[in-house]
Amino acid sequence: MQEDRLNEIIRKYKAGTATEEEKAFLECWYLQYQEQDDHYYDLQERLEDAEEVWGSLQKQIHQSKQFMYWPKIAAAILIVAFGSIYFLRKEISSVSDTQLVKQDVPPGGNRAVLVLGDGTKISLTDAKNGEIADQCGVEVKKSADGQLIYTIKDEQNSSEKLDSNIIETPKGGQFQIRLPDGSAIWLNASSSLKYPVSFNGAKERKVELKGEGYFEVAKDKTKPFIVTSGNQDVKVLGTHFNINAYKDEACVKTTLLEGSIQVSCEQNTELIRPGQQATLSNKHFKITSIDTQEAVAWKKGNFEFDNADIKTVMRQLSRWYDIEVSYDGELPDLHYSGSLPRNNNISVILNMLKKTGKINFKIDKKNVTICK
Template identity: 45%
Template sequence: MDKDTLNYLFKQFQTNMLTEAEAQQWDAALSDPNNDEGIQALADQIWNRDDLLSHRANDEDAAAILGYILEQPQPLRKRNIRLWPKLSAGIAAAIALIILALYLFKGVDSGTSSVTFANDVAPGGNKAILTLTDGRRISLTDAAKGELAQQSGIRITKTEDGQIVYQAAATKSAGHNGFNTIETPRGGQYMVVLPDNSRVWLNAASSLKYPTNFSSAKKRRVELTGEGYFEVAKDRRHPFIVSAGNQEIEVLGTHFNVNSYHDEPQLKTTLLEGSVKVVSKGREALLTPGQQAVLTGGSIRVQDFNVRLAVAWKNNKFMFENDNIQYIMRMVSRWYDVEVVFEGALPDDKFIGSMSRSEHVSEVLKSLELTGKVKFKVEGRRIVVTK
């Protein structure tokens, strides 16, 4: 296997984001003795990282960890592990520690979690309020399926699976082209199909303001607060503009994610497909797929980025890679609608992992506690974090 492919698969394995096809490739790579040298080099990179040296297990502990992992029930999917006996102690221990992290973040209960609860908190769900041009507010959580309203020749309906769709009414009525706003609360999310057939997913504590009809404007302009994932319908004559914070993102037809929460230190635009231009205070940056624009103040920095991390929330997951506990707990706070309080010195460790957003908050916190770097106490809708 070539070096670039091996590097990519190893990174996907580290962050628990291998697709089924990639997992098969990774299994095949582990089983091929020709890859031993390349895999050893990749493991050495992890083993010798400065930020992980303080967490390195000694040989005895590493052997115990590896033994524990190999004794656990494995998925039914056929796996070939003939490579294990051929690996050096160093690479076996390094991969063992990586696998252990993945097991922990999947919620394996070692019986050592000290998290305590006054009560548990259920995950968020599809919740939103739609505000119409005339000021009427409709709870999309409670609204029945079918037609919700008609305005300016546009029919607004709620589908069987809970999406909001805008369509031209059979008989168009004359009227002013106003604006609608859809807002998700903390602990909510929602998906809307806009009048131009663009699709937008809103994360918790977010809002989107948009016109009820795009046909009369030269540009399709919307305003976002919080976080949203966009799949923009192609229309070269009418560019799509997202205003978020002190930046604007201009597209013709593409898939991208925008994180503009007011409590995050940076605004981030991540491109999955197509092309977008990010503009702020006279500066601009053109993104290609797999890149992220990071806006701090008036400065725009472009970096290569694992797009799965940016859209994990849309796929009902928490995913993080070398992120601190403050960032992780801001995500938890928004999704579970809880208050988070830090007591004492903050942990300076970085976390890597993936967890389902469908779990109660207890499962998420237990998984984080199993790293041994952080502890939690839950009192109602208040989470106390200690080192």
């Protein structure tokens, strides 16, 4: 990026007309050069109005306690590991503006299909807000904030027949559901949840998950809540946890945020505590303490990567952007760490990866090719 281009962004920043992407690049620049004293002061002298703007940027940065989760910076930066980690400390002249692509793919959104007990399918993407079904004394409503809410209207009828419903999110979709017991579940893209419309008369609250879901289970000591996902059962009385059980992932990951849960697979059973993750592979559990931020980032509207290889990154992108990914030739062994918002078009994310200087990409409608 040339000095005249940076001067233009600085002027727009001062005037309050800079785009979020321009702000992010400017803030990224500031952090890079602040740690390189000679270059920093030399740069400040050469740029118009730099001192005033740098002071504003410094104030913003000090207000943030955790750099990696500062939204605007995180939107522009990834930490990349080539054997060892470095922080995009390239000369400014090598940092080009975001390149435009002829075709782009927008992010996903609240999209899902509800399958009733009789097989009727209702598109929750198109359904109007308000009541959309009444089953066995249980009212089903779509709220204005994009939730599917189950409410028991008739206690007697709701316990006579335990019909099951299924909510399915496509690639590029997500949805939130609130069950009659008050439990809330967020479904990530390309996932499904099967559940009874009422837990009345049942000894347990049992649901089936495919894909990924975040659970906030309402407490009921008399009726345990059980989530079945593949070969794994998760048993709780009331707690917050995330399950990643996609078929194209190597293992099932269950991450606990609060309370306690029991995970089991055949004869193997483990108890996990808050801040721990149970990884199920080959019917055996591995329990580790982790930073739970990565596991629940999707629910908060972010991608979170921690030393993830390019194929792991692209699997997440393919689900959220509803794309097909292919690889052209052998790629370098890159690993990425960092946070990026999920509300950007895919070209923004791919350009961040491209700035490592080691990969490139091509977009053709819903097909993305990763290459050198």
